[in-house]
Amino acid sequence: MPLLSVRNLRTYFRVRQGWVKAVDNVNLDVEAGETVGLVGESGCGKTTLAYSITQLLPSNAYIFGGQILFGANRRVDRYRPGYWKIAFDRIAKDVQAANDELNRQRSADSTGSTLEHIQTLEKEIESLATPLSSTYRGYLKEEIGSLQKTVHELSSRLESANDPTVRDRLREAKDRLGAASQEGDLVDIVRRSDGRLREYHPKLNAVRWKQISIVFQGAMNALNPVYTVGNQIVEAIRAHEDLTPDSARKRVEDLYRLVGIPVDRIDNFPHEYSGGMKQRAMIAMALALDPKLVIMDEPTTALDVITAAKIMDEVLRIQKAMHMTIIIISHDVSVVAKVADRIAVMYAGQIVEESQTEQVFARTLHPYTEGLLNAFPSISGEKRRLEAIPGSPPSLLTPPSGCRFHPRCKYAKDVCTTDPPPYVVPEPGHRALCHFSQDFFTQGGLGR
Numbered sequence: 001m002p003l004l005s006v007r008n009l010r011t012y013f014r015v016r017q018g019w020v021k022a023v024d025n026v027n028l029d030v031e032a033g034e035t036v037g038l039v040g041e042s043g044c045g046k047t048t049l050a051y052s053i054t055q056l057l058p059s060n061a062y063i064f065g066g067q068i069l070f071g072a073n074r075r076v077d078r079y080r081p082g083y084w085k086i087a088f089d090r091i092a093k094d095v096q097a098a099n100d101e102l103n104r105q106r107s108a109d110s111t112g113s114t115l116e117h118i119q120t121l122e123k124e125i126e127s128l129a130t131p132l133s134s135t136y137r138g139y140l141k142e143e144i145g146s147l148q149k150t151v152h153e154l155s156s157r158l159e160s161a162n163d164p165t166v167r168d169r170l171r172e173a174k175d176r177l178g179a180a181s182q183e184g185d186l187v188d189i190v191r192r193s194d195g196r197l198r199e200y201h202p203k204l205n206a207v208r209w210k211q212i213s214i215v216f217q218g219a220m221n222a223l224n225p226v227y228t229v230g231n232q233i234v235e236a237i238r239a240h241e242d243l244t245p246d247s248a249r250k251r252v253e254d255l256y257r258l259v260g261i262p263v264d265r266i267d268n269f270p271h272e273y274s275g276g277m278k279q280r281a282m283i284a285m286a287l288a289l290d291p292k293l294v295i296m297d298e299p300t301t302a303l304d305v306i307t308a309a310k311i312m313d314e315v316l317r318i319q320k321a322m323h324m325t326i327i328i329i330s331h332d333v334s335v336v337a338k339v340a341d342r343i344a345v346m347y348a349g350q351i352v353e354e355s356q357t358e359q360v361f362a363r364t365l366h367p368y369t370e371g372l373l374n375a376f377p378s379i380s381g382e383k384r385r386l387e388a389i390p391g392s393p394p395s396l397l398t399p400p401s402g403c404r405f406h407p408r409c410k411y412a413k414d415v416c417t418t419d420p421p422p423y424v425v426p427e428p429g430h431r432a433l434c435h436f437s438q439d440f441f442t443q444g445g446l447g448r
Helices: 044-053 079-109 112-129 132-137 143-159 164-180 186-190 202-207 231-240 245-261 275-286 305-322 332-336 356-363 367-374 414-418 437-442
Strands: 005-013 018-032 035-039 061-070 210-213 291-296 324-328 342-347 350-356 423-427 429-431
Touching: 018 035, 018 044, 018 061, 018 350, 035 044, 035 332, 044 061, 044 210, 044 275, 044 291, 044 324, 079 112, 079 132, 079 164, 112 143, 132 143, 132 186, 143 164, 186 202, 202 367, 231 245, 231 275, 231 324, 245 275, 275 291, 275 305, 275 423, 324 332, 332 342, 332 356, 332 423, 342 356, 342 367, 350 367, 367 437, 423 437, 429 437
Parallel strands: 035 324, 035 342, 210 291, 291 324
Antiparallel strands: 005 018, 005 061, 342 350, 350 429, 423 429
């Protein structure tokens, strides 16, 4: 299992007009030590995905489906696929029954109660397609009950006789129980039954910043103007670790050296820093507790090209030195291309293409990715006129039917307007959400 696994995540925002489907059935795996670039236009759900991972969503956010599994545990993880398959097989039967009933209701005479029943069935099918941990536990109730009984019996036997065989069996039973119970799901910690999120939970506090940290978008606004930058980083450290002020300050000095800020600037206020220094200070704060995963949300926003390049060079150097796992969010493909091992392209709340960085450039399989690449100049190859993607991202209150990119796509056909596209995987590790990705792959990729 990867360090982070986002599975079928659905994060919606409740507004007066309805539901904003900001993240809609997103899957993303991030391996330990890997750098993943998440790219797309503004309003495509990138930051919402980051805030879902860190559980920093606003009060009108609801998580209606999916899991965020963090902190790989090999002993537990090896049993997860088996229990997922058992649950999926049982879920599939209920989905089929719900679909059959839905078809019957749609063919019946329309009444108020019929329409209400149809809406209920549609919601049930959607929720079963993106199961929560609680959904899995419901379908694995028998297995979980049996494992709990086994753990209790083996624990009692181990207390009476310290038998190595019983100890090994107990360890396996506990690992299986953890897998069946969906242990390690961050959503499960804070989600209420109606989809809203708890504002605080001690288990999440142990994860946030100590294991997962974030460099917020817009360093200019992320620092408190009335406290020195050094004191703000010291406060973050002491909130999570029992350190003296002097020990915490010593760590800040080390962090400043790491990110390339002169140590004598620790006691300056944010307004005394340049834009690049503020961004480096935010990176230092994110690294303060040596987290396993760092999410960088638009780390070069509002910086000039030279400073942005220096910041990305710094990120690359730190990543190699500390073997960090990083997710870098940007609307600029060229920013992440230099540092990312893998790129995931996001549009209208969905990941539309994902692969190794080299493959995304060499063999583009989604028209939206092609549009992003054509919108940025290249210093190599033949000179060409830049091409903007026509139109703008759709409202996620009412996403387009079929493929969400079809109103802006020059390759769109009738099927794109009616049928949601499946994920096509024409080569290992490369997927695209398009009806014609296999054809694009056969011709060597788009724009070639």
